[in-house]
Structures are given as structure tokens and as C-alpha cells.
Amino acid sequence: MDFAPELLELGARAQAAARRLAFAATAEKNRALRELAAALPRAEDEILAANALDLAQAAEKGLPPVLSDRLALTPQGIRAMARAAEEVADLPDPVGGGEFWTRPNGLKIEKTRVPLGVIAIIYEARPNVTTDAAALCLKAGNACVLRGGSEALQSNLVLARLIGAAVESAGLPAGCVQLLPWSERVYAEQLMRLDRYIDVLIPRGGAALIQNVARNATVPVIETGTGVCHAFVDAAADMDKAIRVVVNAKTNKPAVCNALETVLVHRAAAAVFLPRLAAEFQAAGVEMRGCAETRALIPAAAEATEEDWSAEYGGLIISIRVVADLDEALDHIYRYGTKHSETILTEDYSAAQRFLRETDAAAVYVNASTRFTDGGRFGFGAEIGISTQKLHARGPMGLAELTTVKYVVYGDGHIVT
């Protein structure tokens, strides 16, 4: 692949910065983060003016309102971004520490945590990802290359300038955080293949972005954000809890990856549960698509096709299926799930334990909403995304997941015999 010279330069700057940042003191990194937190509200007018340019262009291009919503910044939003940077400064440094042991021959081995190096993040409209991702990468000692959505470019350029100034004021190289200022798609494609400078690529966004990365990246990827999440309402479910959890998991924020897409209902519970659920869903404007048994109990439900069982709707649509028992529910989830988040609603101890044990997913729940799969809600303080792969990181990724290990070995002329 032929790389654009300006991208190669940017990559080399990132690598050089990463080499320095890898052993920056915690205090240096925190100084940059607190400086950024202070600078954001001070630059409110400038940020909002740039954001207004992005919004005006979005309106001109006729982008859908949901996209403009994501793009729009407010004074409160800017304060929240500053608070997030402060919070990352308050978190413990994930670099350093670890375990050590001494071998019988006297070799002392430390297994310690070190930064990954250079992390590239490709994301979409939300400008707050720019500061959030930069803060997390910086705290974990990684240089980052940010590639936001072209529709947010003016906002992101101002934010990146503020981050760069904060980083430099802490005595760290500006190359620690760089935004790709070129919005042409070809730069994103080259970035995905820039193995010589990029250690890890984290895509944050919809299915199309994730698929594009999976197909084209040669840089090692941590995939985030695809979730076909299920709730299984068992025969022994408490109906009030089941209704509350299922409705919450579907309607609280239907666009996110931990939202519910399919409800599986034990045949013995269907006649009681489904009419109540249908009333709640209809009141909330949720479109229902069901199997034949479901439709016999919910006349308003459309017919679910094979595609529905694999669909991540990302909106107010749900698929519903009646199953014979827990086994059939487990088989359905095994076949159609994306191993993100799955929940069982039951008061039956053994059914709960079997579901938790036999369901292969990043997060498995009993009597709780799948919407809890989130770094903040799990108590990690911050998250860079929710990994839907098994290698390296699974589920919500905090600071530790932005590091790798290094063995440091102290000898005294030791040789292998």
C-alpha cells in the first residue's frame, strides 16, 4: 500500500511521542489531564462556534436529526467533557506495578504493566469521544491518533488543539495526541493498515464502521459495539420484575449496543407475560415482531423472519419468541447471539445458575437489565468501549485494557544450561 506522506509523518510523530510517554510519571500525565479539564470551559465560545459550523454544514447536507443530535455540543456538554478528564486524572495509573517472584536460580522476575504504544481510534459523530478517548489513552501512557467523523471536523479540530496545548503544558510531546485533519475516506483506510506506526486500532461506532475495519485493517483491532442481546423470561420469572427489566433493556436507550433486541419467553409463562408486555411495548411505541405462538397472544405483532433473530435494530423494534424450555433458549442465544450481554428473568435458583454458566457472553445477568454492561455502571470509572471479542479484552474496557505486560528480569550473569 502507498501511504500519504503526511500520514506517515503523523505516524512517526505518534511513535516518537509514545516512546517518551511510555515512561512519563503519573503526575505528568495527570497535569495534562487537569490542564485540559481547565481549558475546556475557558474555550467554550470557541468550541461552540466550531460546533455551529459543523451543525450548519450537517443541516446543509440534510443529515438526519439523530446525527445532528449526536454532533451538537452545549455548555453543559463541554463541562461534562471537562469533568470526564478530571475523573480520568483521579483514576489510578494502570502502568507499572504487577507481580514479582524469584526463581530457584535467583533470577528475579517482574511482570509489570506497560502501555500498548500507539492507539488509533476511528469514531463517528460525537465530539466528546475526542476528549474522552484522548484522556484514557494518555492516562494509560499511549499516544493516540484520532479519526473522528468528517461531520464533526471543525469541533474536533478545536478540541484537538486544546488537548495538544494541555499535553505540551505538562512537558509532554504534542505527538501524544493527534487528530487526523483530513476527512477523506482514504486516510482512514490507510490508517487501518499503518502497522509500522500503530499498535492497536479501536473502532467506535455502528455496524458499518466495525465491518469496514474487520475487512480492511491489518493493524491489530479491538472490536467494540455489536450487540444482539437477549432476555429469557423463565417459567419461574417474577412477572413484575420481568416486565420492568425487559421494558427497560429495550426502551431506555435503544440505539446502544447493550440494548435488548430479542425476548425469549418460556411457553409456561407466555400466556400471562406476553399480553402484559405487549401493552407496555405498545404504550412505549415499540414495534413487535414475533413467532407464531407470540402472534397468537399478541395480535399486534408482525411476523418475525429468520433475519429478525440476527438483527441489531438499534431502535424501537423487538423480536419475540416463545420457547419450550431453558435448553431451547440457550440454543437460540448460542445460535443468534453476538456474545455481548444476555439476561434471564427467573426466581428459580438452578435455572439462573445454568443460564449464567452455559451462556457464552461478555456479560450474563439474572434479573437485571442488559443496559448495565458499561464501564461506568460496572464501577471502572471510565471506558473506551465495550469489547465484543474474546482476546485481550472482553466487555467494558477500562484503563487496564489499554496496557500490555512486560517481563523485567534481574540476573547476575545467569545462563541457561
Place this chain on the structure above:
Amino acid sequence: MDFAPELLELGARAQAAARRLAFAATAEKNRALRELAAALPRAEDEILAANALDLAQAAEKGLPPVLSDRLALTPQGIRAMARAAEEVADLPDPVGGGEFWTRPNGLKIEKTRVPLGVIAIIYEARPNVTTDAAALCLKAGNACVLRGGSEALQSNLVLARLIGAAVESAGLPAGCVQLLPWSERVYAEQLMRLDRYIDVLIPRGGAALIQNVARNATVPVIETGTGVCHAFVDAAADMDKAIRVVVNAKTNKPAVCNALETVLVHRAAAAVFLPRLAAEFQAAGVEMRGCAETRALIPAAAEATEEDWSAEYGGLIISIRVVADLDEALDHIYRYGTKHSETILTEDYSAAQRFLRETDAAAVYVNASTRFTDGGRFGFGAEIGISTQKLHARGPMGLAELTTVKYVVYGDGHIVT
């Protein structure tokens, strides 16, 4: 890609077995391992007979003696394979356990370790990898698909049958361990892309195999085994220790990935160190290739070219370069190293600490041979390989690296607000 139906069947069997094996009791898995350990010496005649067929065919094809050496089994070798299986049975089960915490809302979260699922291992001539890899995968609760070198097929078929019998005698499905019985290359290529059934692919072998996998695999890969390892002999090195360590790291087993390929020598130490080193290397039959300053001190050294600095010789050849100081050594390693294992020889405390901190590699040493980078020598009890990547696992991989995490969440009707 069109997959061979027999490969799809094998993949489906592995996946079904993995689903059962994921929650097998430790005792069940250990029973299979101890049964295998007992069966191997009992089947000595049968194994040696199959191995003789492989060796005869290797001789017929004119394979190089080094390959036949790797291929050849002996009664002692078979007993060592049995002992290795026993040792894996003795290791703690990496599945289960972990941390748990309770959130302010009462949600109880467990972060526990679970198997990866189905692991495919593509390897070369050594038949002992068949039992070693199967034992490690099994203990970590993973089904495995093994693809050994075609030259070892008869030996591997017998070993796989013994493993299968041991697995079934423990009440586990035979699909837990399957050997690809087809030696055509196309099966290996399809296996690398069998994402629907394979969770992780671990190649074990030379550079050609690793590169082939990196180019063709769509299944997530853990790369192993590429090492361009350096020793830096500092101005403050103890010359006796330095000679001992450098000679050991190069000559103890030059074919392996943790063997030394390049010696960097501080200019202030060169005049004393290099002539002594040259005498040792000449006595050991090591071919030397050096920079101009090296050749002025070692007339027997050939001229090192740019390619030499990146070469993993895998044999008795070494490249030698005189550097101005620690900075130049660090820069050389940063540019040409593969981030595997690097060592500094010095009595200078601060030089040692700087080298350990600023060298980016899986293992960094002071005054010790790079040959220690090994699961057994680190005290892990066993290893499936040495990862040369940063994601998921870095350095020697033990049982824990064959697992992933799962969050298990206990609620009582909890919803997100």
C-alpha cells in the same frame, strides 16, 4: 470461501464439544490428562512404529536431517510427553475464580475466567506438540483443532487416537481434541478462515508459517515465535559475565526464538570485549558479521549488511555492532528489534534501569541470557508458545492466556435510569 464439508463437520464437532467442555469440572479434565499420561507409555510400540513410517517417508523425500531430528520420537521422548501431561494435570485450573464486587445499587458483579472456546493450532514437525498443546487446551477448558506438519502425520494420528480415547474415558466428548487428518495445504488455509467455528488460531513454527498465517487468517491470531534478540554490552559491563551470557544466548540453542541475533557493544568496551568474544565464537563455530569498527577488532568477521540487522538467523551466525553509547543501543533495538527479548550487560545501576524501562519488549534482562524467556523457566509450569504481540498475551503463554473473562451479574429486578 468454500469450505470442505468434512472440515465444516469437524469444526461443528469442536464447537459442540467446547460448549460442554467450558463447564467441565477440574476433576474431569484432570482425569483425561492422567489417562493420557498412562496411555502414552503403554502405546510405545505403536507410536514408534508410526513414527518409523514418518521417518522413512522423510528419508525417501530427502528431508534435511534437522527436520528428521525434530520428527523422531524415542521411548524417553514418549515418557517426557506423558510427564508433561501429568504436569498439566497438576497445575491449577485457570477457569473460574476471579474478583467480585458489589455496586452501590446492590448489583453483585463477578469478573471470572472462562475458556476461549475452540483453539486451532497449526504447527510443524515435532509430534510432542500434539500432546502438549492438547493437554494445555483441555486443561483450560478449550476444544482444540490440531494441524501438525504433514511429515508427522502417521505419528500424530496415533497420538490423536490416544488423546481421544483418554478424553472419552473421562466422560468428555471426543470432539474436544481433533487432529486434521488431511495433509493437503488447502485444509490449513481453510482452517485459518473458519471464523464460524474457531475462536483463536495459534501458529507454532518458523517465520514462513507465521507470515502465511498473518497474511491469510481471518480467525483472531496469537502470533508466536519471531525473535531478533539483542545483547548490549555496556562500558560498565563485567567482562566475564558478558562473555558468558552472550555466548550462552547465541550458542545454547540457536534455532529458537529467544536466541541472540545481534550484539551491540559500547565503544569504550569494544577493544577489550570483542577480541575475547571472537575467540569464544570461533571456538564455537559461530560465523560473525560486523560493522566497520567491529571488523577492525575482529579481522575474521565478515561485513554486516543492512539485512543482517533485521535477520533472525536461527543458526550459528551473529551480527555485531559497536555503538557510541546506551542511546545508540536503544535506538538500534527500537529500529531493528522484534520486541521479543533484549538484555543489557552492565554493572551500572542507572544504565540497567534505563535499559529495562526504555526497551519495548516482552522480556527485558539485565546480566542474564535471553534464553530464559520460556514458560517453564519463568515458572509457569508449561507454555503453549511465546507471544510476540502486545494484545491479549505477551511473552510466554501459560494456561491463563488460554482463557478470557466473563462478567456474571446478580440482580433483583435492577434497571438503568
